[in-house]
Amino acid sequence: QVQLVESGGGLVQAGGSLRLSCTASGRAFSRYVLAWFRQGPGKERECVAVSYLNPGSTAYADSVKGRFTISRDNAKSAVYLQMNSLKPEDTDVYYCAANRDYLPRRASEYDSWGQGTQVTVSS
16 A cells, blocks of 8 residues: 545636645555545545556546546656646545556545545636
């Protein structure tokens, strides 16, 4: 497991941008699948972006495709989520997650989670 700490959340107006960061402590960061999830009150945790083990290989939820970009810096043990053209419906707590060696089928299978960072988009 790695320990994950997110930062970069905040309040932004609709149409604005935010960049979330997640830094990890632990070894072999390059062997982890990394993902960003979000969850609001009474809602299921939604995976919005994944960075696979293959460098540059990523995937996005339809709801954020074309607006969000996930990137990773293995040398810094960090993963980022650049969020552009934000909408009020993007308001949620955002979590980074990591799993070693393979892509889990369910959120519950990720073995490391950050504490979450609040993103609020005002209309």
